[in-house]
Amino acid sequence: ERGAASSAIAFAIAALISPFTSAAPQLTRDNGAPLGDNQNSQTAGQNGPTLLQDVHLLQKLQRFDRERIPDRVVHARGTGAHGVFVASSDVSALTRAKVFTKGTETPVFVRFSTVIHGNHSPETLRDPRGFATKFYTGEGNWDLVGNNLPIFFIRDAVKFPDMVHSLKPAPETNVQDPNRFFDFFSHQPESTHMLTQVYSDLGTPKGYRFMDGNGVHAYKFVNAAGTVNYVKFHWKSLQGIQSLTGPEASAVQGKDFNHATNDLVDAIKRKEFPRWELYVQVLKPAELGKFDFDALDATKIWPGVPETKLGTMTLNRNPANIFQETEQSAFAPSNLVPGIEPSEDKLLQGRVFSYADTQMYRLGPNALQLPINQPRVAAVNHHQDGAMNAGKRAGNVNYEPSRQSPLAVNPDFKSSQLPLSGSTVQQRIAKPQNFRQAGEFYRSLPAQQQKNLVANLAGDLGQVKDEEVRYMMLSYFYKADAAYGTALAAALGDKVAQVASRAAALAD
Ligand code: HEM
Numbered sequence: 001e002r003g004a005a006s007s008a009i010a011f012a013i014a015a016l017i018s019p020f021t022s023a024a025p026q027l028t029r030d031n032g033a034p035l036g037d038n039q040n041s042q043t044a045g046q047n048g049p050t051l052l053q054d055v056h057l058l059q060k061l062q063r064f065d066r067e068r069i070p071d072r073v074v075h076a077r078g079t080g081a082h083g084v085f086v087a088s089s090d091v092s093a094l095t096r097a098k099v100f101t102k103g104t105e106t107p108v109f110v111r112f113s114t115v116i117h118g119n120h121s122p123e124t125l126r127d128p129r130g131f132a133t134k135f136y137t138g139e140g141n142w143d144l145v146g147n148n149l150p151i152f153f154i155r156d157a158v159k160f161p162d163m164v165h166s167l168k169p170a171p172e173t174n175v176q177d178p179n180r181f182f183d184f185f186s187h188q189p190e191s192t193h194m195l196t197q198v199y200s201d202l203g204t205p206k207g208y209r210f211m212d213g214n215g216v217h218a219y220k221f222v223n224a225a226g227t228v229n230y231v232k233f234h235w236k237s238l239q240g241i242q243s244l245t246g247p248e249a250s251a252v253q254g255k256d257f258n259h260a261t262n263d264l265v266d267a268i269k270r271k272e273f274p275r276w277e278l279y280v281q282v283l284k285p286a287e288l289g290k291f292d293f294d295a296l297d298a299t300k301i302w303p304g305v306p307e308t309k310l311g312t313m314t315l316n317r318n319p320a321n322i323f324q325e326t327e328q329s330a331f332a333p334s335n336l337v338p339g340i341e342p343s344e345d346k347l348l349q350g351r352v353f354s355y356a357d358t359q360m361y362r363l364g365p366n367a368l369q370l371p372i373n374q375p376r377v378a379a380v381n382h383h384q385d386g387a388m389n390a391g392k393r394a395g396n397v398n399y400e401p402s403r404q405s406p407l408a409v410n411p412d413f414k415s416s417q418l419p420l421s422g423s424t425v426q427q428r429i430a431k432p433q434n435f436r437q438a439g440e441f442y443r444s445l446p447a448q449q450q451k452n453l454v455a456n457l458a459g460d461l462g463q464v465k466d467e468e469v470r471y472m473m474l475s476y477f478y479k480a481d482a483a484y485g486t487a488l489a490a491a492l493g494d495k496v497a498q499v500a501s502r503a504a505a506l507a508d
Contacts, residue, residue, distance in 0.1 A: 015111065027058055032062070033484065050172060069327070070362050074164055075130045078113030079208070079261040080326035081268060083315035085135060085278070087385050094282060095221035097339030099137040100310055107136045108313060109372060111329055112260070114206040116167050116176065122257035124249045126203040127458070128194075131213030131235060131315070131330040136376040143335040144233055145355070149202060151215040151437075152298040153191040155429065157350020163188075170449055178460040179469070186472035189434040190299045191482050196438045199457040201243035201449060204423055207263035209274040210242035217348040218296050220341040221282070222416045230295070230343055231281045235276040235313070244458050265318050273316045277370075279307040293433040298347040300437055328358040330367045338413050364388050433508055438480035454484070458491035470494065475502035 027035045035056055042054035050057065070416045072078075113130035114123060130149040134141055154163055166184035170177045185191045197203070198263035205211040213235030219230045244252060252259050267274060281302050288295040295302065302397050319325035333348060342348050359367045365386035367373055379391075382398045397405035442450060457477070464470045471494065478485020478499045485503065489496045 010165075029059055041182070060493045064089075068384075071119050072113075072205050072362065072399050073358060074111040074115050075132075076119045077117060077123065078109040078111050078130060079264055079328060080109060080329060081264060081315040082317040083108050083110065083273070083324075085309040085311055085313045089125070089309055089311070091221075091280075092223065093306065094223055094231070094280075095339040096224045097137070097142070097337055098136050099142060099337070100339075104138075106138075107376070108315075109134045109325070109329060110313075110315060110457055111326055111331065112264070117169075122253050123260040124204060124244070124257060126198060126249075127206065128198060128203070129205055129211055130134065131208075131211070131473070132329075133213075133235075134329065134331055134335075134373075139337045139376065140376045140377060141373070142337045142340060143331040143333065144213075144215055145333050146213045146215045146233065146235070147332045147349075148211040148213060149194065149197045149206060150212075150216060150232075150234070150301050151194050151197065152216055152347060153194040154183070154188060154347065155190055155297045155299050155345050156346045156369075157354070159188070160347075160354075162428070165377060176331075178463045179465060182429075182461065182464045182473050183466065183469050186469045189476050189479075190432060190478040192435050193277055193299050193438040193441065195457075196441055196477070196480065196484075197451065199368055199460075200441075200445060200453045201245055201456075202241075204244040205260070205301070206242040206244055207260045209239045209264060209267060210237060211275065212236050212241060214412075216285075216342040217298055217345045217351075219348075220343055220416065221280070222339055222341060226416060228285055228341075228416050230285065230288060231280040232305075234279045234281070234307065236279060238275040238277065238312075246459065263411075268315060268318050273289070273314050275312055275314045277312050278310045280310055281305040281307050287372050290428075293436075294429045294431045297429060297432070298345055300433070303437075309345040324370075325372045328363060328367075328370050329372045330355075330363055332356045332359065341415055366391065374463035379469075434508065435480040435506070437475065438477070442481045442484045450484070450487075454487045454491055458488055461488065461491050471499060471502060474499040475506060478503040479506050 027038055029035060033162075035089065038056070041057045042051045043049065044051060052058075069493050085099070085106045085108050087100045087102055087106075089100075090102045091100050110128065111132045112127060113132070114121065114127040115130065116127055117125060130145075131148055132145045134143050135141050154160065163184060166181040167176065169175050170180055184197065215235075218230045218232055221231045229319045256262060264274070274318060283302065283305060291300075291302075293300050304344065333342065334353070334356050336342070363370065366388050368375075368379070369389070369391050382400055384393065386396055395405060400407050442453070445453065461470060461473060464473070468471030470492070474492070474494060475487055477488050482500070482503075486496050486500055489499045
């Protein structure tokens, strides 16, 4: 009795000194039952052991023990924002995709990221930046999962896990090591273009607002008549491109290693909503062969192909809950809508499988039922059950076709047809042209930025102890542009004549 009286007094005192009035919501357990005490565990007597019947304590610890889900295997460090995309041109001759019907406003969620290091790693590190956009369109969700740079390191998905292993922290030390990733890249001459871009100041953007985005691959646009065109997507920042030099990145990192997230979140809070315009370059199927490189090779840009503006995206709302929105968002190049299809690009073909697969592991088979991933139109099919199923389905028919509960399947939505001939093969592409665009990019940089690129690259390449790896890499950069390779070799104290003779032996 005395115990009950003293706890009633304690409750009354707590109510008096509590900053919350009785209008505050009642604290409950997960089953909704109201809680009487969230500060003291139940014990057997004042000094006795804790009781198994303290179901609140057990539930609180169990939930805490399970708060983490696997990080994304790449692009773990990121930040997201909501917004809207407004289509501005009539491109119905190119694509039937409703998102591009002139004047259509489509809600979007964007996640920006770095690639290699874990969640909470510094945003100042040299890396491509992810630029993934989920368009909640009237015909389902379309994800444009791109990067800030317009090209990629490799051109075949079979190399991706090895490449990422080499770039990730070393298994023995847990530290990223240029000796490992340049060892890998010294076997991949096609990486010369991407390495040249990543080691330029574009590899350290001043913030996510100040970078462009690129779909990188060719996709297919298909119009209502079934006509196919190949397209590359490009986001152009209306804030302009601004990057950090190597020394600036180090200085920013010393003060604020979340600089890019802070910049985006604060700008949106200030109502300075960042905007990007979306453009496509278009090639007819017959034009794919017109270059002296392979137009479906993800290590290449399409120089000189005009751009058509599709619309403008504005990011205007920060997430209310980072875990539920940014972390649980699941972008996949396989999330396509009628009018947009994958091209035959061998890197994209692998991505079309890999993202949905990893998300079934990271978030579970029902990842697309989570609010951030749900389409704004009903998903109607007989995929069922599995862990964490919260979908609304009723009825006895969970198969198709059925007379009892028929579902419509419209042949208009079949994918386009690709003419084929020949036999299956495993071989490299016919026109690799590994170096030319890297040289063109180098020569397009102003003199100071060329110097920054050489200093950035020399900083990492200079750590490579294996002479064979170093000279191989130098010969690639020399092959791209002799002045570029010479400047690098000089910065490293390596022998230019040896680099030049190796470069001369390289095929284009
Ligand atoms: C994330 C695989 C190439 C952009 C991911 C994830 C995987 C992956 C497994 C984690 C997804 C998740 O957990 O939700 C691959 C494979 C590639 C490849 C196998 C090549 C075969 C690329 C390329 C780009 C790119 C070429 C750019 C065009 C991204 C972005 C994310 C991502 C932006 C983060 C998406 C987000 O913010 O959630 N990638 N990737 N990846 N990848 Fe790739």
